[in-house]
Structures are given as C-alpha cells and as structure tokens.
Amino acid sequence: MIKPIYGMIAEFDNPSDLVRAARAAREKGYRKLDAYTPFPVEELSDALHLHKNRLPLIVLIGGICGGLVGYLLQYYVTVVYFPINIAGRPLHSWPAYIIITFELTILFAAISTVLGLLALCGLPTPYHPVFNVPRFALASRNRFFLCIEATDPLFDRDGTSSFLETLEPREVSEVAN
Amino acid sequence: MPEEQQVIDKPESREIIAPGYTFGTVTDQIATVVLTKKTPLFWFGGFGVGLALLFGFLLAVAVLFARGVGIWGLRTPVMWGFAITNFVWWIGIGHAGTLISAILLLLNQAWRNSINRFAEAMTLFAVACAGMFPVLHLGRPWLAYWLFPYPNTMGVQPNFRSPLVWDVFAVSTYATVSLMFWYVGLMPDLATLRDRTNNRAARFIYGIMAMGWRGSARHWSVYETASLLLAGIATPLVLSVHTVVSFDFTIAIVPGWHSTFFPPYFVAGAIYSGFAMVLALAIPLRSVYGLQGLITDRHLDNSAKVMLATGLIVGYAYILEAFSAWYGGNVYEQSIFWNRMTGPYRYFYWSLVFCNIVAPNVLWFKRVRGTPALLFISSMVVLVGMWLERFVIIVSSLAQDFLPSSWSVFQATRWDWLTYFGTIGLFLFLFFLFIRLLPMISIFEVRTLLPQAKIEEEVQG
Numbered sequence: 001m002i003k004p005i006y007g008m009i010a011e012f013d014n015p016s017d018l019v020r021a022a023r024a025a026r027e028k029g030y031r032k033l034d035a036y037t038p039f040p041v042e043e044l045s046d047a048l049h050l051h052k053n054r055l056p057l058i059v060l061i062g063g064i065c066g067g068l069v070g071y072l073l074q075y076y077v078t079v080v081y082f083p084i085n086i087a088g089r090p091l092h093s094w095p096a097y098i099i100i101t102f103e104l105t106i107l108f109a110a111i112s113t114v115l116g117l118l119a120l121c122g123l124p125t126p127y128h129p130v131f132n133v134p135r136f137a138l139a140s141r142n143r144f145f146l147c148i149e150a151t152d153p154l155f156d157r158d159g160t161s162s163f164l165e166t167l168e169p170r171e172v173s174e175v176a177n
Numbered sequence: 178m179p180e181e182q183q184v185i186d187k188p189e190s191r192e193i194i195a196p197g198y199t200f201g202t203v204t205d206q207i208a209t210v211v212l213t214k215k216t217p218l219f220w221f222g223g224f225g226v227g228l229a230l231l232f233g234f235l236l237a238v239a240v241l242f243a244r245g246v247g248i249w250g251l252r253t254p255v256m257w258g259f260a261i262t263n264f265v266w267w268i269g270i271g272h273a274g275t276l277i278s279a280i281l282l283l284l285n286q287a288w289r290n291s292i293n294r295f296a297e298a299m300t301l302f303a304v305a306c307a308g309m310f311p312v313l314h315l316g317r318p319w320l321a322y323w324l325f326p327y328p329n330t331m332g333v334q335p336n337f338r339s340p341l342v343w344d345v346f347a348v349s350t351y352a353t354v355s356l357m358f359w360y361v362g363l364m365p366d367l368a369t370l371r372d373r374t375n376n377r378a379a380r381f382i383y384g385i386m387a388m389g390w391r392g393s394a395r396h397w398s399v400y401e402t403a404s405l406l407l408a409g410i411a412t413p414l415v416l417s418v419h420t421v422v423s424f425d426f427t428i429a430i431v432p433g434w435h436s437t438f439f440p441p442y443f444v445a446g447a448i449y450s451g452f453a454m455v456l457a458l459a460i461p462l463r464s465v466y467g468l469q470g471l472i473t474d475r476h477l478d479n480s481a482k483v484m485l486a487t488g489l490i491v492g493y494a495y496i497l498e499a500f501s502a503w504y505g506g507n508v509y510e511q512s513i514f515w516n517r518m519t520g521p522y523r524y525f526y527w528s529l530v531f532c533n534i535v536a537p538n539v540l541w542f543k544r545v546r547g548t549p550a551l552l553f554i555s556s557m558v559v560l561v562g563m564w565l566e567r568f569v570i571i572v573s574s575l576a577q578d579f580l581p582s583s584w585s586v587f588q589a590t591r592w593d594w595l596t597y598f599g600t601i602g603l604f605l606f607l608f609f610l611f612i613r614l615l616p617m618i619s620i621f622e623v624r625t626l627l628p629q630a631k632i633e634e635e636v637q638g
Contacts, residue, residue: 016633022394035394038200038369039624043632045398055402059410074337077326082334096338099421103346106414110354110407114361117403121396124388131391137372139392140365142200 006129006177007032007149008160009136010169015041018144021167022047025148028163032152036130036145058116059109066108070101132176147175193288194626195470203471203627207618208373210466216613219465224609230602237595238313246316248592255575255587260314262567263597265422266450267307267604268348269443269563271355272415273451274300278358279411282404288479290622291471294366295462295612296455297359302607303454304352306600311344313596340424347421354414358407361400364390365621419443426570432509433517433574436501442494449487449533450563452480453556458608460553462617471618474547481546484559488537491566495534509579521586522573525565532562 012018015037022035022044035044044050074097078084083091118124130136130147139145146169148160157174164172240248251258274296281289312321324345326334335342367387374380390396423439456477463472502514517526536558539545546552572587611617624630 014629019632036392037394037397038204038392039365039621039630040397040401041394041630041632042401044394048394050395050398053399053402055399056406059406063410073326077334078337082332093338099343099417099424100337100346102413102417103343103350103421106410106417107350107353110357110410113403113406113410114357117361117399118388120399121393123390123396124385125391126384126389128389128391136391140369140372140390141204 006175007147009147010164011171012144019043021146032149034147036139055116059113062112063105063109067105070104207616207620227602227605231606234599250589259593260310264310265567266564267303269447269450270454271300271303272447275415279408282408294619295617298611302604340428343421347418351418366616419447433513445487445490452484453559456556460549478546481540485540492534516577517573529565532558
C-alpha cells in the first residue's frame, strides 16, 4: 500500500511569483491550499481568499470580561465584603474604580489576543508534515512555498505535480505525511 | 479632490536600510550574532560589568533582608528616597520600547522595524528593575503578594481607592502585556533560529519556543491582526502607566506634587529618558556588531528628534510648574519651589535644568544628530538629568513640606547607591543575555523593508 502523502509543495524565489502561483492554483479549482513565507505578504491573503478572522471578536469579548471583572471585583470588595465608612462617603465610589477597571480591560484583552492567536493558528504544533521537506527550512529565510494538500478533491499526485511545474517554481517536492 | 491629482512618492532622504540587502543576507547577519560560537570581547565586557553589579545588588538585598529598610537613608520625613526615585526612573525608561513597538506601528513608521525588538527587550528589563524597588521598599518583601486582592483568612483587602494599589495593577499589567507583545514578535524569528542552527539542543529549545511556527499564510493573516490589536491595546496602556505612576504624587497633598499636569509631564519625561536609553544601547551595539546597515544614521536621527521633542515638552513642564506655583498663590507651593531652587537641593535642581532643558538643545543641530559619539554623550546626559528630576520631585518635596520643625535633609547611604547601581547591573546582565541568545533585531520585519518584498504591480489584485 502506498503511504498517503500530505500534499505537493512548490518553492519560489520571490513573493510575486508565489502570489501569481497561488492565484493560478485558485483559478484551476484547488481549494486546500496554503502558502509559506518568511514574512507576512498581504496580497497572499487576498489570493488565497483567507476570510476575515474572528480574532477581533475574541479580543472584544476578552476586554469586556476584563472590564467587568475589574469593576465588579472592586464593587464587591469595597461595598459588600469589606465596607469602611469614612466620614459618610459613598461606598460605591465609582470614579476611584476607573483605573483598575481600565487596566484589567487591557490585561484581559491582551491575554485573549495572544491566546486567540495561538488558538486560531492551532499552535503550538511542534510537528507538521511540511517540516519533512528538507528545503522547507528556507521558508523562514528567503524562500516562498505553495502547498496543495492531498485532501483537495482535485488532488492527484501526478496531475498536481505537473500543474505546479507549469508555474515555474524552483522545485516541486512531495510532502510525506 | 481633482481626479488628475497624482500620488507622488516622497523621495527617501536617507535610507532606513542600506541598499544591497537580500532576504538571505538580512537573515544571516542578524541570526549569526546569536548562532555564532565566537562571542565578541565587548559582550564579555558588558556582561561582566552587569554580573559584577548584579552581585552587588544581591549583597545589598541580602543586607536589606537581614537588617531592614533602615540601611537606606530613609528617615522621617523622606520615606520614599531612592527607592521610589529609581522606580519612577526605570519605569519611564521602559516607555520608549512600547512607544516604538506599538504607537509607531499604528502610525505606520517603517523605520521602527529594525529597532523595536531590542527596545521592547529594554522595556521588559527596565520594568523588571523598576519592580524591584517598590517590593524591596515594602519592608517585608516576602509579603508582596498582599498587594493583590485574594481570598485570605485575615479578612482584609487592598484599598482600591489608593493610587498605590492602582500602581500595582498598572505596572503588573504593563509588564505582562509587554512580555506577551515581545514574545509574539519573537515567534517567527525563533522559527528562523530553529531552522538555521546546527546545534541539536539549540534547535530543540528554539523549536519549543517557536511553538511550531511555519510561516503559513493563514497564520500570518491572523498574526498581522494580532499585532495590530496588541499595538492598539498597548498604546493606551503605555500612556496610562506613567499617568498612574504620577497619581502616586498628584493625589497626595504634598506641595510640589499636588498638580494636575503631572500625568502628561511624566509621560513626556518617560519617553524622553526611554529614547535616551534606546540611543545609549543602539549606538554601541550597531558598531560592535556591524549593524550600521540595519540601524542606520536615519534611525539615530529620528530617535534624537523624538528625544528633542519630548525634551522640549519636559522643559515646558518645568517652566509651567514654576509659573503655576507662583501664579497659584499657594504659599506652601511657592516655598517648595523656592527651596528647590535655592535650598539644600539647589545643585540637583540646577543640574537637572542643565541636563534636561539646556543640554538637549544641541540636538537641533544636524551635525550633532549625525555624530553617534555626540548622541551617545547627550543621551547619557539626559538619563542622568531624568534621574535627577525624579530625585528632586520626590526628595525635595518630602524633605521640606508644611511644617519646618519636621524638615530634614535626605542622605543617601552606600546601600542606596549599591541597590541603585545593582539594578543597572541587573539590566545589563539581562540585556547582554538577550543579545547573545535572541535576535536583537526583528528579522521578519526587516525583510518586509526590502524592495524585493514589494509585490510586482501586475500581480497585485
């Protein structure tokens, strides 16, 4: 039995070629695509039709939770748990609560940004099939990769490979699973 | 808007990256500093000085734990002395790092890309040094966790109406957010180091720290959103931290402290001293490691301009402070200013006026901004000046407040000095470890500065 493979990967020299190749692959009908670059390439998200992510929503919810926790914590402590009557001043002294409410809003929003980033990216992932390609180490240096994954309905080892060859890459290789 | 209006690219007066770099050479140059087996003598020198001072710090702290805060020059009425001076000074230094990494990112200042990494590291280590002082100043540092609200059998909770408790929240939030921002920025570069190193142990450690980052386009698109969000979150935070620090003073009724313009004045001073520290670190680093192509004269020039601008705001604040003391008609306020200028602390006061208002005016001259040695000297002058500023605000106000019968002049002891220089040692120790173990310039962000990183127009959608 042939060992199932993860996909076929093509290596390019510069970001323009990669964006061009990604567009071509989309046009050809491939949908299970991913590109690997040493720095963010804005046009790629466009070419690969990467939908807007939900990170801002996660951060908004995190921030609101932080603000609520901050305010309610202070309300609970100063009004319910440990009320101190100082010259009859109101126990619910909201102006004094603003700073800690603000700080906890920021703190929770920042933590949810980082955790949201990791969750949406599925990190940490110490092992991934693309790391099996020896030349893939250059993806963090100066090379640009386009991978068509085997789960794509149009994927067929030879056909996909020859399609990738038409995009004039430096090299096309198979990604072992 | 007329249709025929053309968008003309502003010609670059001076480059923010030297011509001739490629993705590969940028990566190699920055990664080699970390991955090489050869360590320059400069590193051993700096690290050695840091380590020696750090041992001094440990000694001072050991004596402090054994004998209490009385070993410092803290005597009634000056109970804040060096500890709070150093705290405010250090935390201010940290602000430039966040300004560079967050505010300049939002303002789309591409030149920040090559200095943000070590500036953020500077922030982290400066906050670590700052955090030492309030904790050691507690008298019983092992009970520092009492500062946080937690369910306890004592049945008491912190007073949320006190600026000192606000400070706990502001500084700990600042430290946490700075650390996360820095780490998120490091992830792609850690992946680069993982892929470049030949050492198995190093590959394992960098690999774990990089969390399996593989530069996927899907990840980058979330990553870019995350960096913008973090920058947007950190921007109000950095402005709020020194504001809250200034509340420690303004909410008290001590003359010379009780003033509404402290928050903007403190924030400007913080960025002023922070950029001085950025220059003081960047100038030696770039010449030792040959990074003049990445940290160019343009970076030094821009930093010097920010320093000059914030320095002028600080100068304005000094003038306004004296003016409002005179114009406000409050005798205590007036006498504290008169005492600052002519009393026992007059030498400190006039030196700080010289260091912070007079000296930085040399930065108006292009020739000074273009000469790294002169810039280094002026940033040192600013760092000293800002320390004096914090010292004068804290000590002179406390030493001579409402009741002349309780006036007393603060005398710093050798333990005060050893603790202060000890935290400089801690800073140097951490910073030199950082430049040896992690890329001091953000590799992936510098790659985006290269002309090759631009997508050809025909390919653009």
